[in-house]
Amino acid sequence: MVQVDQTPRAVGTSELFLAAHGISKTYSDGTEALKRVDLEIHHGEIIGLLGENGAGKTTLTKILSGLLPPTEGRVESPRGSVRFASPREATDFGIGMVHQHFALVGPFTAAENVALSHERPFTRIRLAKSLERLKALMEESGLHVPLDVPIEKLAVGEQQRVEILKVLSRDVDLLILDEPTSVLTPLEVDNLFELLHKLRGQGKSIILITHKLKEVQSITDRIVVLRHGELVGNVRTSEATTEHLARLMVGEALEQAADAVELRDDALPVRRDEVLDDIEKEIVLHVEKLVSRGNTGEIAVDGVSFDVHAGEIFGIAGVEGNGQSELVECLTGLRVPTQGKATIVGTDILGRDPREIYRLGVAHIPEDRWEVGLVLPFTLAENAILGIHRWEQFRGPLRTIRWGAVQQHVRALMKRFEIRATGPSAPAKSLSGGNQQKLIVGRELAKDPAVIVASQPTRGLDVASAKYIRDLLVDMRNRGRAVLLVSADLDEVLARSDRVAIMYEGRFMTVCRPAELDRETVGMLMGGVTSGAKEVCDE
Amino acid sequence: MSERELLAQDIKGALKRGLFGLSPIAESLVAAALGLIIGAIIMALSGFDPIVAYAALLKGGFASTYALATSAARATPLLLTGLTFAICVRAGMFNIGAEGQMYMGALAAVTLSYFVLPPGLYQIVGILFAMTAGALWSLIPALLRVFRGVSEVISTIMFNWISHFLAFYLIAKILVDPARSSQTVRVPVAARFPILIPRTDLSYALFAALAFAILIYVLLWHTPTGYEIRAAGLNPRAAKYGGIKSKRTMIMSFLLGGMSAGLAGAAMAMGTPPSYAVFAGLSQIANLGFNGMAVAMVGRNHPIGMIASALLFGGLAAGAREMQISAGVPVEMVGVVQGVIVIALAVPELLRIFRIFRKRWPRLFGRRAEV
Numbered sequence: 001m002v003q004v005d006q007t008p009r010a011v012g013t014s015e016l017f018l019a020a021h022g023i024s025k026t027y028s029d030g031t032e033a034l035k036r037v038d039l040e041i042h043h044g045e046i047i048g049l050l051g052e053n054g055a056g057k058t059t060l061t062k063i064l065s066g067l068l069p070p071t072e073g074r075v076e077s078p079r080g081s082v083r084f085a086s087p088r089e090a091t092d093f094g095i096g097m098v099h100q101h102f103a104l105v106g107p108f109t110a111a112e113n114v115a116l117s118h119e120r121p122f123t124r125i126r127l128a129k130s131l132e133r134l135k136a137l138m139e140e141s142g143l144h145v146p147l148d149v150p151i152e153k154l155a156v157g158e159q160q161r162v163e164i165l166k167v168l169s170r171d172v173d174l175l176i177l178d179e180p181t182s183v184l185t186p187l188e189v190d191n192l193f194e195l196l197h198k199l200r201g202q203g204k205s206i207i208l209i210t211h212k213l214k215e216v217q218s219i220t221d222r223i224v225v226l227r228h229g230e231l232v233g234n235v236r237t238s239e240a241t242t243e244h245l246a247r248l249m250v251g252e253a254l255e256q257a258a259d260a261v262e263l264r265d266d267a268l269p270v271r272r273d274e275v276l277d278d279i280e281k282e283i284v285l286h287v288e289k290l291v292s293r294g295n296t297g298e299i300a301v302d303g304v305s306f307d308v309h310a311g312e313i314f315g316i317a318g319v320e321g322n323g324q325s326e327l328v329e330c331l332t333g334l335r336v337p338t339q340g341k342a343t344i345v346g347t348d349i350l351g352r353d354p355r356e357i358y359r360l361g362v363a364h365i366p367e368d369r370w371e372v373g374l375v376l377p378f379t380l381a382e383n384a385i386l387g388i389h390r391w392e393q394f395r396g397p398l399r400t401i402r403w404g405a406v407q408q409h410v411r412a413l414m415k416r417f418e419i420r421a422t423g424p425s426a427p428a429k430s431l432s433g434g435n436q437q438k439l440i441v442g443r444e445l446a447k448d449p450a451v452i453v454a455s456q457p458t459r460g461l462d463v464a465s466a467k468y469i470r471d472l473l474v475d476m477r478n479r480g481r482a483v484l485l486v487s488a489d490l491d492e493v494l495a496r497s498d499r500v501a502i503m504y505e506g507r508f509m510t511v512c513r514p515a516e517l518d519r520e521t522v523g524m525l526m527g528g529v530t531s532g533a534k535e536v537c538d539e
Numbered sequence: 540m541s542e543r544e545l546l547a548q549d550i551k552g553a554l555k556r557g558l559f560g561l562s563p564i565a566e567s568l569v570a571a572a573l574g575l576i577i578g579a580i581i582m583a584l585s586g587f588d589p590i591v592a593y594a595a596l597l598k599g600g601f602a603s604t605y606a607l608a609t610s611a612a613r614a615t616p617l618l619l620t621g622l623t624f625a626i627c628v629r630a631g632m633f634n635i636g637a638e639g640q641m642y643m644g645a646l647a648a649v650t651l652s653y654f655v656l657p658p659g660l661y662q663i664v665g666i667l668f669a670m671t672a673g674a675l676w677s678l679i680p681a682l683l684r685v686f687r688g689v690s691e692v693i694s695t696i697m698f699n700w701i702s703h704f705l706a707f708y709l710i711a712k713i714l715v716d717p718a719r720s721s722q723t724v725r726v727p728v729a730a731r732f733p734i735l736i737p738r739t740d741l742s743y744a745l746f747a748a749l750a751f752a753i754l755i756y757v758l759l760w761h762t763p764t765g766y767e768i769r770a771a772g773l774n775p776r777a778a779k780y781g782g783i784k785s786k787r788t789m790i791m792s793f794l795l796g797g798m799s800a801g802l803a804g805a806a807m808a809m810g811t812p813p814s815y816a817v818f819a820g821l822s823q824i825a826n827l828g829f830n831g832m833a834v835a836m837v838g839r840n841h842p843i844g845m846i847a848s849a850l851l852f853g854g855l856a857a858g859a860r861e862m863q864i865s866a867g868v869p870v871e872m873v874g875v876v877q878g879v880i881v882i883a884l885a886v887p888e889l890l891r892i893f894r895i896f897r898k899r900w901p902r903l904f905g906r907r908a909e910v
Contacts, residue, residue: 372780378770382766387782389766390763401762
């Protein structure tokens with residue numbers, strides 16, 4: 001059990017703004033997002049909310065701002081009960097949130113966007129008045145943005161400032177910022193922090209959701225750490241060390257890999273002609289100085305090089321959004337990188353389309369199973385042949401699809417991979433998340449791949465399905481396949497990988513064997529801190 | 540699994556994916572009943588006897604061999620233009636251009652009279668001409684969409700107008716019948732679809748339409764190409780991940796759609812007695828392309844369902860005359876009642892389609908911009 005620090009009083013003796021008592025949240029699908037969290041927020045303090053993906057940060061802020069009812073516990077304020085029907089009511093109360101994905105109307109100007117947030121339905125829009133107020137606010141806060149340019153023409157940092165202005169113009173007391181720096185350039189980050197200091201000086205409270213250790217230490221007064229829905233730390237920033245925070249964030253214990261079950265022998269074909277000892281030395285996937293841009297044009301992958309050998313699981317750990325998705329997309333033909341080289345057993349793969357890459361022996365378990373991995377309205381049978389729908393074994397006379405053969409294939413998949421569904425003609429959307437993922441994994445492994453690229457393969461799955469899929473990957477490794485495992489679930493990557501890289505802002509912070517890493521170092525590397533971290537084992 | 544089992548499975552699947560928790564067939568029946576009731580109320584309010592009127596509608600549309608033959612004749616082009624829309628919706632696009640593609644097909648079929656061919660070849664060549672013309676006319680908006688990002692909705696509507704006036708010009712100046720300036724030259728006798736039931740309009744064109752519908756069904760549900768078209772239509776990202784080239788499926792669906800509309804034009808030009816020509820003003824073919832979209836909606840964009848819905852539309856059209864003559868309902872009121880029934884039937888599928896397309900075009904449907 002992690003020891004929880006005593007809640008320190010906020011800086012100064014400022015008055016209480018909001019208090020959460022014993023907050024628990026269990027979602028309807030059974031996920032326990034929060035467990036008995038207590039938190040007090042005072043006027044004029046900046047709180048850093050630290051935690052990995054899925055630690056419960058977003059849920060907590062949604063409950064604090066009254067947008068989500070807690071399953072247990074209550075949120076109170078000297079001003080009255082905290083329970084709102086809409087973000088607008090929350091802002092009326094004095095709580096404003098700036099989301100990671102801005103809620104702005106692209107073709108509207110900044111002034112129009114701000115005016116929009118003030119209007120009630122069926123009232124006249126007073127743009128001139130709003131413009132005046134906005135200018136005054138810009139002077140007061142020092143936040144400057146062009147007012148007469150459509151939002152979509154502004155840089156991301158400017159858009160964020162508009163979003164903040166929008167919230168400030170509603171005169172809020174508590175400003176919640178969700179990963180505000182992830183889209184900003186270093187200069188923009190400096191400007192943002194300056195602004196936050198100024199706002200604190202005006203008596204406003206700020207909650208900063210982040211996973212970056214350096215940032216949280218440079219700006220906040222108090223740091224609250226969540227892990228798996230539990231509040232594991234509530235410390236004054238001045239008293240917190242980076243190592244301590246890193247340890248709090250990633251936890252102490254590691255799930256052991258030793259309990260991987262042996263799969264039934266008929267689960268998968270063993271490659272016929274292989275002797276494990278030989279291929280263990282063989283480099284199957286080779287990546288060299290890969291550079292790629294993300295969706296908004298930023299450099300998402302910044303010169304990454306690595307090899308994955310046959311019979312090896314190469315893990316990539318890190319907080320989501322640090323370039324892992326883009327890297328995987330480059331390697332599977334879904335994104336064209338700007339620079340670099342990647343080969344599969346010597347054949348160049350960059351810039352090829354997904355079908356060619358699959359022919360070279362790559363199977364891909366995509367991170368987004370609803371939007372990419374499956375065609376949800378399609379049946380199980382239809383989904384089971386996505387990408388292999390031109391296989392000879394499914395081909396009937398006149399180049400038709402032999403659905404009979406497909407059904408047989410699906411029934412075999414259902415049996416082998418324990419996919420529970422009413423039958424091959426059940427729509428994929430009727431399956432549970434675990435069964436959907438097993439369907440994808442089964443389909444991909446049926447390709448008898450040499451390389452398996454698995455991206456967040458167990459995210460959102462129930463414990464049993466997650467374990468099953470992890471074991472499958474280990475089994476594939478044991479059968480001589482090269483596995484690239486990308487996951488934000490630290491326990492998963494560290495326990496199952498033979499070598500692991502930690503990715504931060506498009507780069508590998510380190511590549512080494514999991515045993516050579518301690519939790520503290522991992523936490524610091526994930527948070528982008530290298531200085532002070534023990535020298536690690538780059539090969 | 541046999542063809543029949545699959546069909547049964549398709550029907551079962553179709554039954555399962557109903558809106559409002561109803562199966563599609565029950566849903567359609569409820570919708571039809573609602574449409575009939577609202578139509579009856581409108582007629583009653585306007586002083587007509589709805590029972591007499593509906594009896595006349597039924598009699599004129601379905602109650603005799605003649606009535607059924609007339610309905611089937613009306614249904615033939617509607618089934619084909621409906622397929623144009625349905626194929627493209629399955630591919631994730633709105634092809635509003637069946638109207639213009641059909642004009643081009645009809646005019647291409649008429650040009651047969653300038654050729655001398657062995658008698659047996661006329662019909663085949665005519666069909667090929669018409670389908671090629673429709674497909675080419677459809678290809679341009681498809682290419683614009685794929686390579687330039689031009690919305691196919693806008694471009695197909697514009698192409699309808701281009702073909703509208705191009706047709707006027709061709710009918711008046713180029714293809715004009717020297718004997719009668721109000722129409723084009725007539726399709727040669729050897730090229731006409733033989734009449735199926737004497738003294739009716741029903742020709743063998745019906746079989747061409749049915750065959751094409753079945754062909755499209757087989758293509759979409761039983762071939763890898765059709766599988767790719769449907770996958771790309773439902774989820775372009777998953778399709779790309781599955782190695783499907785959505786540019787290819789888009790163009791393919793437009794070509795098929797254009798062929799279908801072209802065939803509709805051929806069915807009209809080569810299969811409508813007594814003129815076997817296209818009139819100036821396009822009077823006998825105008826709006827068949829647009830009405831086909833309604834046929835597609837009511838038939839849920841499924842070729843087999845659309846055979847039934849095309850027959851219903853043919854019946855409504857054929858019964859309209861009887862409604863006028865024996866129930867004394869004016870033609871405008873007949874149109875109102877038909878419109879109400881059609882809208883009631885099409886709404887569930889419209890909703891479903893909009894739900895799919897809202898994702899694709901956030902701007903058009905006013906979803907917030909994710910900047």
